[in-house]
Amino acid sequence: xxxxxxxxxxxxxxxxxxxxxxxxxxxxxxxxxxxxxxxxxxxxxxxxxxxxxxxxxxxxxxxxxxxxxxxxxxxxxxxxxxxxxxxx
Numbered sequence: 001x002x003x004x005x006x007x008x009x010x011x012x013x014x015x016x017x018x019x020x021x022x023x024x025x026x027x028x029x030x031x032x033x034x035x036x037x038x039x040x041x042x043x044x045x046x047x048x049x050x051x052x053x054x055x056x057x058x059x060x061x062x063x064x065x066x067x068x069x070x071x072x073x074x075x076x077x078x079x080x081x082x083x084x085x086x087x088x
Contacts (some may be wrong), residue, residue: 003068004055007066007069007070008052008055008057009026010070010073011048011051011052011055011073012048014077015044015045015047015048015073015077015080016082018040018044018077018081019041019044019045020083021042021081022037022040022041022084025037025084025087025088027072029087029088032087036083036087037084037087040080040083040084040087043080044080047076047080051072051073051076052071054069054071054072055077
């Protein structure tokens with residue numbers, strides 16, 4: 001891990017891209033209900049908040065701590081992308 005700033009940028013970019021994908025889906029599917037897509041956006045925002053809070057937390061072993069956050073970001077990002085695929 002290069003530094004905390006890069007991790008924060010990764011969190012922002014990944015979850016921002018997921019939210020953008022949902023908006024694109026909503027734009028392309030104006031005839032469909034958006035309750036599920038809005039729930040994905042809400043989940044992405046709460047994930048962002050939780051991960052940033054974890055990044056800012058003080059820890060005894062930063063390397064392991066940040067590695068676990070990066071893994072959590074990857075797992076949650078993949079989970080949200082699967083939910084977007086199931087919207088259709």
